[in-house]
Amino acid sequence: MAWPRWHRWGRAIPGAGGGPGLVDHAPSVPVKTILRTFWPYARPFRRWLAVDVALIVIAPAIEAAQIWMFKLLIDDVIVPRDFGPFVWIAGVYLALTLCGGVVSYADDYLSTWIGEGFVRSLRLRLFRHLHGLSPDFFGRRRLGDLLSRLTSDIAAIETFVLSGVAQSLAYVVQILIFASLLVYLSWELALTAFVVTPLAALATRHFTARIKNASREKRRRSGAMTAVAEESLANVQLVQAYNRQETEVGRFDHENVAVYDAELASTRIKALFSPAVDLLRLAGGLTVIGVGTWQLHQGKLTLGGLLVFLTYLGNLYGPIRGLGRTGNSVFAAVAGAERIIELLDEQPSVVDREDARTLRRVRGALEFDHVSFRYPGRRRAALSDVSLRIEPGETIALVGRSGAGKTTIAKLLLRFYDPLDGTIRFDGIDLRSLSLASLRANIALLLQENLVFDGTIYENIAYGRSGATPADVERAARAADAHTFISSLGDGYDSVIGERGQRLSGGQRQRIAIARAMIRDAPVLILDEPTTGLDAESADRILEPLQRLMRNRTTIVITHNLVTVRATTKVVMLEEGRVVEQGTHTELLARSDSYASLCARQSVATPAPAGLSLVQGT
Numbered sequence: 001m002a003w004p005r006w007h008r009w010g011r012a013i014p015g016a017g018g019g020p021g022l023v024d025h026a027p028s029v030p031v032k033t034i035l036r037t038f039w040p041y042a043r044p045f046r047r048w049l050a051v052d053v054a055l056i057v058i059a060p061a062i063e064a065a066q067i068w069m070f071k072l073l074i075d076d077v078i079v080p081r082d083f084g085p086f087v088w089i090a091g092v093y094l095a096l097t098l099c100g101g102v103v104s105y106a107d108d109y110l111s112t113w114i115g116e117g118f119v120r121s122l123r124l125r126l127f128r129h130l131h132g133l134s135p136d137f138f139g140r141r142r143l144g145d146l147l148s149r150l151t152s153d154i155a156a157i158e159t160f161v162l163s164g165v166a167q168s169l170a171y172v173v174q175i176l177i178f179a180s181l182l183v184y185l186s187w188e189l190a191l192t193a194f195v196v197t198p199l200a201a202l203a204t205r206h207f208t209a210r211i212k213n214a215s216r217e218k219r220r221r222s223g224a225m226t227a228v229a230e231e232s233l234a235n236v237q238l239v240q241a242y243n244r245q246e247t248e249v250g251r252f253d254h255e256n257v258a259v260y261d262a263e264l265a266s267t268r269i270k271a272l273f274s275p276a277v278d279l280l281r282l283a284g285g286l287t288v289i290g291v292g293t294w295q296l297h298q299g300k301l302t303l304g305g306l307l308v309f310l311t312y313l314g315n316l317y318g319p320i321r322g323l324g325r326t327g328n329s330v331f332a333a334v335a336g337a338e339r340i341i342e343l344l345d346e347q348p349s350v351v352d353r354e355d356a357r358t359l360r361r362v363r364g365a366l367e368f369d370h371v372s373f374r375y376p377g378r379r380r381a382a383l384s385d386v387s388l389r390i391e392p393g394e395t396i397a398l399v400g401r402s403g404a405g406k407t408t409i410a411k412l413l414l415r416f417y418d419p420l421d422g423t424i425r426f427d428g429i430d431l432r433s434l435s436l437a438s439l440r441a442n443i444a445l446l447l448q449e450n451l452v453f454d455g456t457i458y459e460n461i462a463y464g465r466s467g468a469t470p471a472d473v474e475r476a477a478r479a480a481d482a483h484t485f486i487s488s489l490g491d492g493y494d495s496v497i498g499e500r501g502q503r504l505s506g507g508q509r510q511r512i513a514i515a516r517a518m519i520r521d522a523p524v525l526i527l528d529e530p531t532t533g534l535d536a537e538s539a540d541r542i543l544e545p546l547q548r549l550m551r552n553r554t555t556i557v558i559t560h561n562l563v564t565v566r567a568t569t570k571v572v573m574l575e576e577g578r579v580v581e582q583g584t585h586t587e588l589l590a591r592s593d594s595y596a597s598l599c600a601r602q603s604v605a606t607p608a609p610a611g612l613s614l615v616q617g618t
Helices: 031-078 086-132 135-140 143-185 187-194 196-234 236-241 245-298 303-344 406-413 436-441 457-462 470-479 483-488 506-520 536-541 543-550 585-591 593-601
Strands: 366-373 383-390 395-399 421-426 443-446 524-528 554-558 570-575 578-583
Touching: 031 086, 031 143, 031 303, 086 143, 086 303, 143 187, 143 196, 143 303, 187 245, 187 303, 196 236, 196 245, 196 303, 236 245, 245 303, 366 406, 383 406, 383 421, 383 570, 383 578, 395 406, 406 524, 406 554, 436 443, 443 506, 457 470, 457 506, 470 483, 470 506, 470 543, 506 543, 524 543, 570 585, 570 593, 578 585, 578 593, 585 593
Parallel strands: 395 554, 395 570, 443 524, 524 554
Antiparallel strands: 366 383, 366 421, 570 578
8 A cells, every 4th residue: 555755653754765764773883883892792702712713713624625635536546547545535534524524513503602692691781771771762762673673683793793703704714725725736727716806805895885784774674664563563452443454554564665675675786796706706717727727738737636626716716705795794783783782872861879878668758849850852841840748658649630740750759750950858868869779669659551461460469579479479469359369260370361461351450560569568659540441340349459558658649530539638739740739638629729620520529438539530
């Protein structure tokens, strides 16, 4: 299907010839920088690299010796028709073949062990780095492209840093060995053969720059296609519900065609490169055969010598051609390396200070002192001069329209971001002076999205605290009113809940999330729309577990639509990033027209009885 030039997000989509598209080009990086960045990851394998290099040198030497035995067979056995030397020639050839097999096996296994170990180390380093970046980074990047870089791009780097270099070294050793033997057999004939070598080098140089650009474009297009596929399949229910399957197929096909075109462009260049070298190789071979036949006629060269010379010559041009192919792989690896370096150059917007304090278990006193904040790239402030104090054990509700700044307060408490102005204090201590790990260890977060992993129920609950025991997990599940439904499942706590918990209902997922927050046992609790998306019955069932979770904890309840919070210490109303009202529900109803209007729209103007309810619309 035809695809419009303008993407649904308003960015231009170019044709296959290039342009920004979904995933921009990574900045070009010098080769020295690439080596300096990735060579340290090979440190654990450097001793074995020396062994691998030795094997690389030995292998072509054995191959050359095997070919030399073929010369002896012709000159000493076949031409004089003397069977005597055949036995020892065959024995030596067999021994060389066995040695070659052992060396080849050792080289293949060792090089794979080194290469895969390098990839594993680098991939782990990048994955750890990504988890250390701030949330704003993931808002700017497409997940599918990040996954592409984490897999195929990293695998390509190994070619550049290790296997590509080793293979190039093997080719160079072969060239030196075979070239030396050619000169030994006949320097005149070797001189004739070597005329073609500079021509092959010029041909290689002509194509390498174009191959590098084509490889970079292919990598970028592959990342864009993966990004579209990941986004589309992650939202498959929405796609099907709105009958937009063909739209998504069209989006995917647009990027798929771009990958197709980039692959064809790269293949065209590589396909032209190989025949050019083959043509030069054929011209050189025919010339050598002509001159060699003349030398054979003059008695300057034996028949075995001529045949072996031609074999060595074939083995000489093979490595020359291989160097060109390795160059193609290296350029593809350079393109991948540029994309990885771009990610490694990203730095989190929030980091620990060098003198960061480790926070022990806190009482739970929170204070916002004239805090202002604006998200990166946004003009409008998310929070403006917010001052707020929450005492230990106090429960407050943050209410207001969408975009009022409620969730931003939670993000600042968790130090996903730091305020631009003002100070946030935890038990009187500036959050910026605390280590991130110890700060977040004192906070439990319950999100409206009910985030769960594709694992067992046990694993999802135990995720709340490292080192949790089975008894801890069951205790938390009972407190969250989840033990009964868990026990009714076929595998109990070992039941796999599926990706995003699709095998459970919304209420069941929320109770798993509550159990995870309970096992964390943090003194501060943040509830972000805990009943959003649940029907009245499901919301009512999680009411009692939520009450147990909030008991004796400093609790912040964030609401989008107004949620009736009974027996809360304080209700804080936000508008456009500012605190406009503070007080109890009854006080605000009496003195705030904005709050009364908001309550009226939510049908909650009547004061609630004692107890705590988080059920919307009551």
